[in-house]
Amino acid sequence: MKAVLVAAVGVWPPLGPDATAAPAAPPAELLPSRLRRGTSMLTRLFAEGVAQVAAQSGADLASVATVYGSANGEIETAIAQLQMMHGDGVLSPARFKSSVHNTASGLVSIAAGNRAFSTALAAGERTAAMCLLEAIVLIDRGATDVIVALADEPLPAPLPGAPRYAPLGVAFHLRAETPPNGRALAALRGLRVDATAPAATLAEPLGNNPVAAALPLVDAIRQGRRGTVVLERGGAGTSRWCIEVVDP
Amino acid sequence: MPAGYPVTAYAMCNALGARTRDAIAALSEGRSGLEPPPFELPFETVAGAVPGELPALPAAVSGWDARVTRIALIALAELSEPVSRAIRRWGKDRVAVVLGTSTGGLESTERAYAAHHQSGRLPAWYDYDLQHPFHAFADLVAHVTGAGGPTYVVSTACSTSTKVLGSAMRLIGAGVADAVLVGGVDSLTQTTLRGFHCLSVLAPKRCKPFSRDREGMNIGEGAALLLVEREGEGSVRVLGVGETSDAHHMSSPDPAGAGARAAMEQALAQAGLDAAAVDYVNAHGTGTKRNDAAEAQAIASVFGARVPVVSTKAFTGHQLGAAGATEAVFSIVAIEQSWIPTSLGADPVEPDLGIAIQLARTERKCRVVVSNSFGFGGSNASVVLGAA
Numbered sequence: 001m002k003a004v005l006v007a008a009v010g011v012w013p014p015l016g017p018d019a020t021a022a023p024a025a026p027p028a029e030l031l032p033s034r035l036r037r038g039t040s041m042l043t044r045l046f047a048e049g050v051a052q053v054a055a056q057s058g059a060d061l062a063s064v065a066t067v068y069g070s071a072n073g074e075i076e077t078a079i080a081q082l083q084m085m086h087g088d089g090v091l092s093p094a095r096f097k098s099s100v101h102n103t104a105s106g107l108v109s110i111a112a113g114n115r116a117f118s119t120a121l122a123a124g125e126r127t128a129a130m131c132l133l134e135a136i137v138l139i140d141r142g143a144t145d146v147i148v149a150l151a152d153e154p155l156p157a158p159l160p161g162a163p164r165y166a167p168l169g170v171a172f173h174l175r176a177e178t179p180p181n182g183r184a185l186a187a188l189r190g191l192r193v194d195a196t197a198p199a200a201t202l203a204e205p206l207g208n209n210p211v212a213a214a215l216p217l218v219d220a221i222r223q224g225r226r227g228t229v230v231l232e233r234g235g236a237g238t239s240r241w242c243i244e245v246v247d248p
Numbered sequence: 249m250p251a252g253y254p255v256t257a258y259a260m261c262n263a264l265g266a267r268t269r270d271a272i273a274a275l276s277e278g279r280s281g282l283e284p285p286p287f288e289l290p291f292e293t294v295a296g297a298v299p300g301e302l303p304a305l306p307a308a309v310s311g312w313d314a315r316v317t318r319i320a321l322i323a324l325a326e327l328s329e330p331v332s333r334a335i336r337r338w339g340k341d342r343v344a345v346v347l348g349t350s351t352g353g354l355e356s357t358e359r360a361y362a363a364h365h366q367s368g369r370l371p372a373w374y375d376y377d378l379q380h381p382f383h384a385f386a387d388l389v390a391h392v393t394g395a396g397g398p399t400y401v402v403s404t405a406c407s408t409s410t411k412v413l414g415s416a417m418r419l420i421g422a423g424v425a426d427a428v429l430v431g432g433v434d435s436l437t438q439t440t441l442r443g444f445h446c447l448s449v450l451a452p453k454r455c456k457p458f459s460r461d462r463e464g465m466n467i468g469e470g471a472a473l474l475l476v477e478r479e480g481e482g483s484v485r486v487l488g489v490g491e492t493s494d495a496h497h498m499s500s501p502d503p504a505g506a507g508a509r510a511a512m513e514q515a516l517a518q519a520g521l522d523a524a525a526v527d528y529v530n531a532h533g534t535g536t537k538r539n540d541a542a543e544a545q546a547i548a549s550v551f552g553a554r555v556p557v558v559s560t561k562a563f564t565g566h567q568l569g570a571a572g573a574t575e576a577v578f579s580i581v582a583i584e585q586s587w588i589p590t591s592l593g594a595d596p597v598e599p600d601l602g603i604a605i606q607l608a609r610t611e612r613k614c615r616v617v618v619s620n621s622f623g624f625g626g627s628n629a630s631v632v633l634g635a636a
Contacts, residue, residue: 001422072381073403078354081439082361089290089442096443097499097624100350101382101403106625109493115507117491118627119411122352123400124383130400133424134415140422158364159357160376193341 001140003189005248007059007179009221010052010171012045026169030054030061035107038094040076041167045151046104047111049171053147057173058180061112064173065138065146066105068120069131071210072152073101079156104149117143128170128214129231129241133191135174145175150211165208170218184248186221197230197240207233220245251520253420254482254636255474256427257330258577261322262470262564263296268326272581275589278609280563282454282466287438291445292452295436296468296565298322312388314356314379315435315469316349323431323471324389330475331393331429338426338477344397345390346415347473348408348432350569350623352401353380355437385433397425403569405623406532407491408432409472410572413631414489416476417518431473432570440467440568447499455535455566456593457559458544458605465534468565472573474580484580487521487616487632490514494626500538501622505546508532511628512550512618519632521616523551526632528588528612529603530575530619533559534566540598543620548602556606562592572621572629579617579633586613 013022026048028036036044046068054061077099084091100106102120109118117138123130128150135146149171154163178184206212210233217229226247232240263281264271274281285295302318304310324331335343360374378384382401390399398419402411409432416428444450444467451464476486492514494507501508516523529551532543540559547557560578567574582588588610597605615635622628 001424071383078357078439079361081443082358085358085438085442086362086365091439091442091446093446093499096439096446099439099443100405100624102405102623102625102627103498105404105493106498106627109495109626110497113495115493115495115510118404118493119402119415119491120404121400121402122382124381124387126400127383130398133398134400134418137418137422137424141418155376158361158370160370160374 001136003187003246004136004139005175005178005184006172006186006188006221007175007184008053008056008173009218010049011218012048012169031107031111035111040074041153042070042074042151043104043107045167045169046149047108049149049169050108050147053171053173059145059147059173062114063116065117065143067131067135067146067148068105069127069150070152071122071124071127072155073122074099074103076153076156125210125213125232126241127210136191139174139176148172148174150214152210166205168206168209168211170211170214187246187248188243189246190244192242193239194242195239197242252485252487253417253476253478254480254485255580256477256480256482257327257475258580259323259326260470260472260574260577261298261319262567262574263468264563266298266300266322275563275578276609278590278592280454280592282565285441289441293450294454294466297436298469309388311375311378312384314353316353316355316433317385317388319435319469319471320385320389320433323473324392327473327475334427334475334477335394340394340396342397342426343395344419344425344428345386345395345399346402346412346428346430347386347389348402348412348569349382350403350405350408350434351437351440352382353384354439355435356380358438395429404627405625406568406571407621407623407627407629408569408572410621410629410631411491413486414491417486417489420478427475427477429473429475431471432573433471434469434567434569436467436469449536451535454593455562457533457535457561458540458591458594458597458601460596460598462535462540464536466565468567470564470567470570470574472570472577474573474576483636484583484633485636487634488515488518490630492628494628496626499624501542503542505542507626507628508543508546508622509549511630515630515632521632526551526555526616526618527614528582528617529555529557530579530617531557531559532620532622533561535561544601544603553602553604555604556588557603558589558591558606560589575619576631576633579619582614582617583633583635586611588612
């Protein structure tokens with residue numbers, strides 16, 4: 001497969017010195033208020049990531065293909081529905097239709113008037129790697145550009161170990177060709193399993209979020225580093241998904 | 249080289265039967281699997297449960313034990329030999345696992361939450377990481393089969409397990425995999441039954457897709473798995489998959505059916521076929537007023553009233569994330585065995601739909617079938633399956 005170009009990278013909350021100034025939830029202004037009202041942290045993370053990369057690269061949100069990925073999905077909504085079930089027993093229509101894994105896919109497509117390809121994936125620790133794979137393969141099969149949006153929200157009580165981690169969203173705008181603004185940040189190739197790759201080590205409180213697996217790639221692209229980036233955090237086994245970051 | 253990729257093996261379990269042959273026999277004989285739900289609800293409905301006691305998982309993988317994984321392994325048991333053969337032929341790292349679900353292990357979390365509500369403690373049997381997240385059952389399937397290629401779950405509500413066929417075609421086409429075990433699995437949950445009831449789209453009796461008298465949908469559970477390979481012996485090939493978005497509403501289809509129509513047209517274009525080549529359309533056909541009207545309009549705009557159209561939801565219930573793969577298997581059976589099932593419950597058909605709803609099981613030579621799956625979020629997927 002050919003290398004794909006990275007036209008933009010988005011992250012919420014901001015990393016580094018800007019982190020302390022971040023609001024408690026992403027603004028997610030891509031969604032008009034009628035669609036944003038009552039949305040979960042997860043959906044806001046996704047919408048924020050898509051908006052960030054579109055603002056950087058000029059991606060056409062009315063036509064770009066989208067791949068959403070989350071290890072635990074709309075877990076806050078799932079548990080809220082169980083609370084309702086054990087309360088008055090009646091579920092909320094608004095909550096129920098926002099409980100699916102592809103909620104953000106639906107809402108963003110409605111907001112942008114986008115009738116193109118969109119999917120929503122889950123692969124646990126390998127969610128970032130598998131979403132990049134789906135996007136790279138889409139481009140190989142003819143898609144011109146794909147936004148990959150990754151997000152996970154904290155686990156709600158009473159799930160074991162809740163909340164486990166802080167909210168985190170990451171997005172990449174990948175293209176087959178040079179973006180409209182004339183420059184690409186990097187190129188990606190060689191997505192593969194490497195039996196010798198070390199696990200990425202990441203700091204708390206984001207480090208336990210499954211999306212943190214994508215932060216070394218974000219960092220490499222933003223810092224202009226080239227070379228192999230591991231797309232999985234620690235865990236059992238020795239084989240980990242990796243990708244090569246090269247000049248565009 | 250022939251278009252698409254062969255389906256070299258398939259299996260399913262659902263309300264029609266715990267074995268593939270039983271489910272096919274019930275479909276052929278026009279027997280519905282819908283019964284009162286296996287748990288109490290504060291309203292009337294019927295549901296499609298996999299019959300009988302579901303075998304517990306083997307001790308070596310007992311941590312994954314959940315209703316959804318039990319259902320998955322029932323179907324997988326029928327495919328152990330073909331998947332092993334594919335691993336021997338292609339190598340384990342060239343065999344991918346791409347499965348779909350809408351609710352994953354939610355049924356386990358519902359029971360654990362209920363126990364916590366009673367006692368203030370989660371039960372000892374509950375392991376969130378192995379039983380709830382979507383990837384858990386896909387990892388289990390990969391572990392049990394020994395498949396070592398890319399493993400992930402697609403979850404786009406009710407279009408899920410038609411979209412996995414699109415992923416399989418791309419993974420093989422791009423050279424990432426040589427075989428992909430695809431499918432969908434979902435179990436009945438309180439959340440889905442109560443949720444669709446709160447949207448006022450759950451039927452109190454057996455659903456009647458495309459009928460003038462339809463009152464809504466029923467929910468079902470099940471699993472369907474298909475092995476798609478780069479090359480191999482298979483009487484049916486996956487020829488094209490169309491995937492679009494409505495961009496209209498989270499839970500109601502675009503009334504004009506534009507996204508659904510585009511999905512069918514994309515699938516046909518990928519297959520390199522005209523609408524005239526299609527012998528049969530397996531409709532999404534949930535039985536809700538809005539879905540059936542919008543889908544009929546979309547089907548009519550692509551095929552006119554020439555092609556027989558069937559919904560099988562009154563046989564199995566709507567299996568959500570397992571619906572697309574199950575109906576892909578039903579479509580393969582139509583091609584292999586040259587018969588089309590009756591669109592159970594459709595009589596008397598809603599007038600002016602503009603499509604040819606099939607009111608009886610019919611012997612018919614089918615070379616090309618289109619199967620539709622549409623879901624929340626305006627997610628649409630259509631697959632074209634054709635005789636090899």
